[in-house]
Amino acid sequence: MYPAQFDYRRAGSVDEALGLLQEHEDAKLMAGGHSLIPMMKLRLAQPPVVIDIGRLDELKGISEAGGSVRVGSLTTHADIAASDVLAAHCPVLAEAAGHIGDAQVRNRGTIGGNIAHADPGSDIPPVLVLLGASVHLQSPSGTRSVAAGDFFQDLLMTDVGEDEILTHVEAPALGAGTGAAYLKFEHPASGYAVVGAAASVTVQNGRCIAAGLVVGGVSATPTAVDVSSLVGSDLSDDAIAAAASGLDAEDPIGDIFASGDYRVHVGKVYGKRALAAARDRAS
Amino acid sequence: MAGVLGTSIKRREDPALITGRGKYTDDLKVEGMAHAAIVRSPYAHARIRGIDASAAEALPGVLAVLTARDVAAAGIPGVVPVGWLLPDLKTPAHPMIAADTVRHVGDAVAVVVAEDRYLARDAADRVAVDYEPLDAVADVVAALEDGAPAVHEEAPGNVAFDWEIGERESVDAAFASAAHTVELDLRNNRLIPHAIEPRAVLASYDSSTGEMTIHMTSQNPHVHRLLMTLASLGMPEHKVRIVAPEVGGGFGSKIHHYADEAIVGLCSMKLDRPVKWTATRTETNLTDAHGRDHSTHCALALDADGRITGLRVDTAAAMGAYLSTFAPAVPTYLYGTLMSGQYDIPAIHCHVTGVFTHTTPVDAYRGAGRPEATYVVERLMHLAGDATGLGPVEVRRRNFVPPDAFPYQTQVALAYDSGNYGPAMDRALEMIGYDDLKSEQASRRDNGGKQIGIGFSSYIEACGLAPSAVVGSLGAQAGQWESADVRVHPTASVTVYTGSSSHGQGHETTFSQIVADRLGIDPEAVEVIHGDTDLVQFGMGTYGSRSAAVGGSAIARSVDKIIEKGKKIAAHLLEASAEDLEYEDGSFRVAGSPDRSLALGDVALQAYLAHNYPDDLEPGLSATSFYDPANFTYPFGTHVCVVEVDTETGSIELLRYAAVDDVGNVINPMIVDGQLHGGLAQGIGQALWENAVYDESGQLVSGSLMDYAVPKIHNLIPFELDRTTTPCPHNPLGVKGVGEAGAIASPAAVVNAVVDALAPFGISHIDMPLTPEKVWRAVNS
Numbered sequence A: 001m002y003p004a005q006f007d008y009r010r011a012g013s014v015d016e017a018l019g020l021l022q023e024h025e026d027a028k029l030m031a032g033g034h035s036l037i038p039m040m041k042l043r044l045a046q047p048p049v050v051i052d053i054g055r056l057d058e059l060k061g062i063s064e065a066g067g068s069v070r071v072g073s074l075t076t077h078a079d080i081a082a083s084d085v086l087a088a089h090c091p092v093l094a095e096a097a098g099h100i101g102d103a104q105v106r107n108r109g110t111i112g113g114n115i116a117h118a119d120p121g122s123d124i125p126p127v128l129v130l131l132g133a134s135v136h137l138q139s140p141s142g143t144r145s146v147a148a149g150d151f152f153q154d155l156l157m158t159d160v161g162e163d164e165i166l167t168h169v170e171a172p173a174l175g176a177g178t179g180a181a182y183l184k185f186e187h188p189a190s191g192y193a194v195v196g197a198a199a200s201v202t203v204q205n206g207r208c209i210a211a212g213l214v215v216g217g218v219s220a221t222p223t224a225v226d227v228s229s230l231v232g233s234d235l236s237d238d239a240i241a242a243a244a245s246g247l248d249a250e251d252p253i254g255d256i257f258a259s260g261d262y263r264v265h266v267g268k269v270y271g272k273r274a275l276a277a278a279r280d281r282a283s
Numbered sequence B: 001m002a003g004v005l006g007t008s009i010k011r012r013e014d015p016a017l018i019t020g021r022g023k024y025t026d027d028l029k030v031e032g033m034a035h036a037a038i039v040r041s042p043y044a045h046a047r048i049r050g051i052d053a054s055a056a057e058a059l060p061g062v063l064a065v066l067t068a069r070d071v072a073a074a075g076i077p078g079v080v081p082v083g084w085l086l087p088d089l090k091t092p093a094h095p096m097i098a099a100d101t102v103r104h105v106g107d108a109v110a111v112v113v114a115e116d117r118y119l120a121r122d123a124a125d126r127v128a129v130d131y132e133p134l135d136a137v138a139d140v141v142a143a144l145e146d147g148a149p150a151v152h153e154e155a156p157g158n159v160a161f162d163w164e165i166g167e168r169e170s171v172d173a174a175f176a177s178a179a180h181t182v183e184l185d186l187r188n189n190r191l192i193p194h195a196i197e198p199r200a201v202l203a204s205y206d207s208s209t210g211e212m213t214i215h216m217t218s219q220n221p222h223v224h225r226l227l228m229t230l231a232s233l234g235m236p237e238h239k240v241r242i243v244a245p246e247v248g249g250g251f252g253s254k255i256h257h258y259a260d261e262a263i264v265g266l267c268s269m270k271l272d273r274p275v276k277w278t279a280t281r282t283e284t285n286l287t288d289a290h291g292r293d294h295s296t297h298c299a300l301a302l303d304a305d306g307r308i309t310g311l312r313v314d315t316a317a318a319m320g321a322y323l324s325t326f327a328p329a330v331p332t333y334l335y336g337t338l339m340s341g342q343y344d345i346p347a348i349h350c351h352v353t354g355v356f357t358h359t360t361p362v363d364a365y366r367g368a369g370r371p372e373a374t375y376v377v378e379r380l381m382h383l384a385g386d387a388t389g390l391g392p393v394e395v396r397r398r399n400f401v402p403p404d405a406f407p408y409q410t411q412v413a414l415a416y417d418s419g420n421y422g423p424a425m426d427r428a429l430e431m432i433g434y435d436d437l438k439s440e441q442a443s444r445r446d447n448g449g450k451q452i453g454i455g456f457s458s459y460i461e462a463c464g465l466a467p468s469a470v471v472g473s474l475g476a477q478a479g480q481w482e483s484a485d486v487r488v489h490p491t492a493s494v495t496v497y498t499g500s501s502s503h504g505q506g507h508e509t510t511f512s513q514i515v516a517d518r519l520g521i522d523p524e525a526v527e528v529i530h531g532d533t534d535l536v537q538f539g540m541g542t543y544g545s546r547s548a549a550v551g552g553s554a555i556a557r558s559v560d561k562i563i564e565k566g567k568k569i570a571a572h573l574l575e576a577s578a579e580d581l582e583y584e585d586g587s588f589r590v591a592g593s594p595d596r597s598l599a600l601g602d603v604a605l606q607a608y609l610a611h612n613y614p615d616d617l618e619p620g621l622s623a624t625s626f627y628d629p630a631n632f633t634y635p636f637g638t639h640v641c642v643v644e645v646d647t648e649t650g651s652i653e654l655l656r657y658a659a660v661d662d663v664g665n666v667i668n669p670m671i672v673d674g675q676l677h678g679g680l681a682q683g684i685g686q687a688l689w690e691n692a693v694y695d696e697s698g699q700l701v702s703g704s705l706m707d708y709a710v711p712k713i714h715n716l717i718p719f720e721l722d723r724t725t726t727p728c729p730h731n732p733l734g735v736k737g738v739g740e741a742g743a744i745a746s747p748a749a750v751v752n753a754v755v756d757a758l759a760p761f762g763i764s765h766i767d768m769p770l771t772p773e774k775v776w777r778a779v780n781s
């Protein structure tokens, strides 16, 4: 488990990092290194240059303004899980971050690295898609943002361009009457999600006025489930089960631990349970 | 200190280990040290057409690339031997480096030595090996089918051996007249040991003296020296010193002699430089001997009263691509002989076929044969409880060997020296609150939702293989005694040199307790030295839960000899007769005259001064023992596991785990509990998560910790432990052994619990590991 030869550069600012990216072909950014370094040790990734952005304070931190929360790309999972701002405005993101790996992984791993790596078993992607979050990117030619639902393109593939740095994500704060929950079916070896279900429900006068369900782990990218049948319903267990059973994945992923069929089945069960938990939290 | 035996003094090993000061093999750095990287086959079976190392050799800093040709040119034996022979065992050669054929993914084909380990790895990637891939067979059942790819020409049908024990005819008769029979086809899943410290070796050859010092991860340095010199490197035994520094776990994997360690020794000889190699996690998973991997058909016959009348077992046991050190013994003498369990069974027959497959070799792994046997017997007992209507508790109780029947001769060679099985079962039932659990289970069955199950495992184990003559007659190419050299210094502190080399168990603590208790001194006054062939005269090492029972007994014998000699010296000084002397609390006393006494220190000093000394006695106060036990020891116990099964997803949650073990007298309860915890984690891991999976082409698809699930602390629950005490009658300490008990008992307890939970679904068996998908499919089929 020794990586191939590589050069190491540490960037002092986002601009410097962008410059280094331009300068070195096939260079890789390194945030917490918790996905990149394992890939390098297995020699699945052999970047000639690693650009360490881990100390860029400008990309760290969590804030809330004007009804949306903003999380810097270098914010660690531990900081997200413990954030008061998120506890008040978007607790489901903190809940998901708290499920990631172990304490060491949460102390090093970052939200930017997590979504840029785009492992199908990651806990963060389904939550961002559920929330309708936007992912913000910067390149020498400027900044842009992309909806989380469009950001994840395929297995380990995202919309981040070769010359771009992911700077932050922004998500609408959860309003009154909205409950959300993230439920994880953990892989016993890797600790990643075999299936992760993120659900939200908004209730007004005892009736559901909005609901969402996104399931990770069954496909290469997070799978949104059409749960519009819940709108107007009383969110009975039966209604929730029926809605969650709409989970469909054309080409589910499978491995020696869990086949595609089984993942879809568990996605439905966890989807149902996540929706029920979201309902119970909506008040 | 008399009374220190049986107390939980803290492990003296821990301050260094938990502050990062433990020195492991990979921590060692010596002048001129080079690094090896081994080129391994990516194919399970292939012919080597050629090897082109020029690109590797061209890298600056690369010192050598060696292949099988260099082994041949060195004129050394160059093989990795098997150390246990069975009648008609096929023993195809296992070359240190594959010459023309590779037989498993990870088989060594070349080695690169370079100035640093990164360079060595880079260069290894540049060794171009031209392979002609051949058909491979990884599955133990498939390997026995007609037309299966052959692993070795010398072993037609891939059969390494065909072995049986017991009487087939009497078993057939028992089945013919049985009132109840139960039968089962089961797999005992293949496991990867996963010691936290990977295997490592630092070999330092010095051509000026012809001596080689090898630091390595070893459970038994003297055995490694013997095999390394005799079969691999062809060096004189006295020119090789093997040192095992701190060793970070082994679970059996560091008993065996491997090609890699020998290859590194050869590199050092060739280059006349120290050479180090540390396995990566990927390499340990491909090369550390795996455990288990059985396919078994078994059946139990019972009479109308639920008494067992016969047991029939037929097992295909994978050996992997080559016979590892003790491999043939594991599914035979450590498996078939355990089939009587805790029960009085009048007829048993066990047939085992050893099978070559294109996989990593299989050998002893924590429990070695006994977990597999316990799993067979205890799964059948669960089914028998259902078939007879007696339930799991009564069917076991009814068949226990009664306490007055010991010594008890089983139908499968072993003679149990002692045992008292009922009380352990009683205590386990009391701890778990069985009746309450049964009513909780009944109400859940009525109400649906998550189901609970209660599983039992009443196990027997046989520790400390012995005596040597018997073990030898069964095929062992080694003795099974242990040595201890105990030296009392002039100031009455003590150094113990033991052949029982620790790899994390806490020997230094427990062995000091043995000496301190017997000599009546402070354990802090006792130093324990192990793991170095130059310091310790000879030793068999640590495996098979033998260290306390065999190594500890050797130490006790030596201490007794010292006391006897001390009495003669004290008698001389006190002008008394040696027969009138007693030794107590660190003093020699004349019986009946309490004022006439001498402290151990006075006697020890005089032993070295020899100024005022008996004429017929040699100076010095030390004693050596080679202790060869009269029999195995037979720990036993009952474990009860309670699980909750989410039938909607198939997920299993552990709710309770109670274990009542009888390991004889206990030297240090904390260490005994720790051994149980570790063993339970591994046994529960086997039942629920761990699985070495090969695909059809022989690739190990669960070769990393991303796919192979070693239990983590948050997967487990607090274990509820208690003990009964039936001392071993034939060793001086009355101890039996505890290193493997947890791993032996627990797989059956867990699986029985899950099957019990799923009884309403008509499920009577699911193969390990009980992954959620398997459970869910069983529930829905």
Ligand SMILES: Cc1cc2nc3c(=O)[nH]c(=O)nc-3n(C[C@H](O)[C@H](O)[C@H](O)COP(=O)(O)OP(=O)(O)OC[C@H]3O[C@@H](n4cnc5c(N)ncnc54)[C@H](O)[C@@H]3O)c2cc1C
Binding pocket: A028, A029, A030, A031, A032, A033, A034, A035, A036, A037, A038, A073, A074, A077, A099, A100, A101, A102, A105, A108, A109, A110, A111, A112, A113, A114, A115, A116, A117, A121, A122, A123, A124, A160, A164, A165, A166, A167, A190, A191, A192, A193
């Ligand atoms: C033992 C272990 C267990 C884990 N368990 C889980 C789990 O249960 N759930 C889970 O979701 N994850 C898990 N992870 C992954 C963890 O969350 C990682 O931290 C995360 O996936 C990557 O974050 P990082 O900061 O370490 O990124 P890095 O490893 O530094 O980078 C990962 C990739 O993202 C790119 N990148 C990083 N930052 C940026 C940026 N700002 N802009 C553009 N590209 C960028 C890098 O170039 C690289 O390609 C686990 C990891 C480990 C090692």
